[in-house]
Amino acid sequence: xxxRLRRVIETHGARTYEIPKDAENYAKRITELREQExxxxxxxxxxxxxxxxxxxxxxLAGLSGNSKIDSFSMVEELKILFFKExxxxxxxxxxxxxxxxxxxxxxxxxxxxxxxxxxxSEMPESSGRKVQKAVIEERDYHNIRPKLTPPSxxxxxDFTQPFQDIVETYGIPRYREVNPxxxxxxxxxxxxxxxxxxxxxxGLLFIVGICLCLLNDSMQKKSAGLDAVLKHRYLIFLMxxxxxxxxxxxxxxxxxx
Numbered sequence: 084x085x086x087r088l089r090r091v092i093e094t095h096g097a098r099t100y101e102i103p104k105d106a107e108n109y110a111k112r113i114t115e116l117r118e119q120e121x122x123x124x125x126x127x128x129x130x131x132x133x134x135x136x137x138x139x140x141x142x143l144a145g146l147s148g149n150s151k152i153d154s155f156s157m158v159e160e161l162k163i164l165f166f167k168e169x170x171x172x173x174x175x176x177x178x179x180x181x182x183x184x185x186x187x188x189x190x191x192x193x194x195x196x197x198x199x200x201x202x203x204s205e206m207p208e209s210s211g212r213k214v215q216k217a218v219i220e221e222r223d224y225h226n227i228r229p230k231l232t233p234p235s236x237x238x239x240x241d242f243t244q245p246f247q248d249i250v251e252t253y254g255i256p257r258y259r260e261v262n263p264x265x266x267x268x269x270x271x272x273x274x275x276x277x278x279x280x281x282x283x284x285x286g287l288l289f290i291v292g293i294c295l296c297l298l299n300d301s302m303q304k305k306s307a308g309l310d311a312v313l314k315h316r317y318l319i320f321l322m323x324x325x326x327x328x329x330x331x332x333x334x335x336x337x338x339x340x
Contacts, residue, residue: 276325283337285326292320
């Protein structure tokens with residue numbers, strides 16, 4: 084019977100323990116097992132605490148010493164670094180290598196040309212390495228064969244950028260096409276006000292937009308998590324204003340006529 088049980092136990096990969104027959108050795112064995120259990124629990128607890136401390140370092144903010152990114156955790160900082168490096172290598176893969184020199188072509192607007200030249204000329208000095216300076220050859224796209232169509236570029240600011248984003252969700256206007264975001268500045272908030280017209284709700288949204296516009300600088304310094312909301316502060320302001328105005332026309336206050 085004992086032999087059969089051992090075969091079944093070995094088949095299933097279970098452990099076997101020898102139990103002393105006399106009481107003295109039995110008590111000694113129990114004491115040893117309890118000590119082993121205590122040691123294993125101590126090791127597990129210390130390991131969990133060490134792992135928690137290491138993970139806390141990655142989740143805490145303000146450890147980089149750089150005031151610009153102190154509001155982000157180390158995980159976010161590493162993600163930004165990863166995407167930055169990935170973008171660099173993706174663009175380097177687009178260059179052609181001739182005689183150990185990288186050749187590339189890029190589009191640049193006229194009003195940014197001087198800044199691009201300055202940044203490229205300062206790159207070897209800022210890197211601290213002896214790198215040959217890049218040479219930029221200006222070419223007019225009208226003379227390029229085969230003829231290429233320049234990409235679309237729209238100069239925006241804090242006020243017009245949200246409306247440009249709305250337009251680009253439907254499609255990006257082609258080069259020299261009319262940019263409809265100019266009219267979207269008025270039509271989008273107005274249409275929102277027509278649908279959401281209410282003195283109470285529109286007034287609250289209008290007040291929130293005013294606060295975001297007035298407290299933009301201080302809120303950006305205190306919390307980086309509000310960037311997405313602050314970016315659209317003017318849009319919220321106009322939407323709330325039109326919703327309040329249409330609410331006056333509808334004579335509705337918190338959906339009460």
